[in-house]
Amino acid sequence: MINSNPAPAKLHGRNKHLQGYDLKRLEKANPNLKAFTFVNDFGKETIDFADPKAVFELNKGLLKADYKLKFWEIAPNSLCPAIPGRADYMHYIADLLAQDNNGQIPYGKKISVLDIGTGSNLVYPIIGAQEYEWNFVGTDIDANSIHFAEVNIARNIWLKKKIQVRLQTDRSKIFSQIIQPNEKYSVVVCNPPFYKSREDNWKSSTKKFQTLNKNKDKATVQNFAGHPNELWCEGGEQAFISKMIYESKDFQQQLGWVTTLVASKEHLKPLIAILEYHKAARIEIIPMQQGQKISRILAWKWQ
Template sequence: MKMSSKEIKKTLHPRNKHISGYDFQRLVKKNVELKSFLVESPNGQSTIDFGNPKAVFTLNKTLLLLHYDMQHWEIGKNSLCPPIPGRVDYIHYVADLLAKDHNGEIPRGPKVRVLDIGTGSSLIYPILGHQEYRWSFVATDIDQQSLHHAQLNISKNESLKKAIELRFQPNKEHIFKGIIKPKEKYDLIVCNPPFYSSREDNWKSTTKKFQNVTKNKEAIPVQNFGGHANELWYEGGEKAFIRSMIYESLDFKDQLGWCTTLVSDKNNLKPLIAVLEFKKAKDIEIIKMEQGNKISRILAWRWS
């Protein structure tokens, strides 16, 4: 599939810098490397081949350079390459969530503390959250190598050095335990949980998506956004991960404000909401996000 610059219009958050699509002329001017990946869409517009992992990475790297002043951004080998328009949408929607407790004004600055669960090597939510709203972040991961690359992104961008702290989660069974320190408080939790329940489940989905993109049933599947095991699958899949997240957040309810997570499968919402209602969450919200044909949701809750 090739996406033209107009195909993401009118579906993104109103404050999203990418709501009018990709300005490839400005992007190429900022990073000439992108030029070699440009192709012409059927309607005669400039675009890239979204089935090409290098093209996807170069596009997103250039978006971060042009719009978010990221002078350096790299990801680990085979790591997830996040699509910037969709990721910053999450940040804008949770900013609106925080605004509800501040007379409609989005709280900005380092006093707003955010915890990012599973930051990956891209460090994408802390980067976007800080560059857009100057929030401060603690970013966690269970993979040391991912945190190594994340630290490189921090150390090579001056604006990030005092804004983001990385923490390693040594126990894959825990999400908040071993991370949140006594007396720490967070205004917001963000999370993009692993979606698949197994390697086999992930491979089947990858193959189907790749064949739809390339229109070639014989081509060897390639994930255009990559992904390490811990980024892609968790025993029991997305629903099990978020359920664990809900139960653990209850243990830290006095230290947490809004807890949020992406939910890719809408069928997971009802059972997760049932858990939250059973545990008497004070507030529960579902925020719908759209980007082109892709629809995802943010599940948000708080205990007090």
């Protein structure tokens, strides 16, 4: 049986960012942000969301102000995710776990989370550890991202007991060589690479940049950056999640819920078909919305 709820009109009810950004407060947490704030034509203080440096400093301010970080840096040109949307994922995962816990959200180290493609930013582990005190293992195929992630952990003492990271040396695998024989995970989270190629990514980035930027002659800049492995893979999002489904079946004794973001609604039907064909015990589709952006979480359990 597939459970799916209607799309929410706004961020999750427990999201710290429901009321928008208090830039004055964020500037106190991250003074570097002040250089990128300005008052727009409507008399509201804001930033240029087409400027990757401004977006980075905004997210850094959010992590320092709301998630108790003392230090946060990411690898050059790596993905700088929007914190409110990433926080929503963690809150919906908490609700999902509550289904198997008599309706109560489980807190603490008894919940072990595997983050596939954690990147240098470590955003899911940081938010999940801070909000719910869960333990995380973050994986990535990029050694430089792992290095920066380890620096972020080392520079924030409270993260050391909550988060560890592992390098996936076999780029053709997702769970193999990462999940150890004695390990079990309550839930897997993932923000998969969406695009099929560099060209596919650049077409989308150009369209988005021109929407955000009034100067149409200005050269395209990705406001969120991103390494190749974070943005595209052969076959794109659908192929990556399909592989994730097949591999997760091999580790079903060690995995509880397996979840992933699905950016394209059109990808849901073929992915669900695979899960149903292989008799997944439970399938959930959890819609999310941040402003005009609508996405969803696909979740499944084999047992």
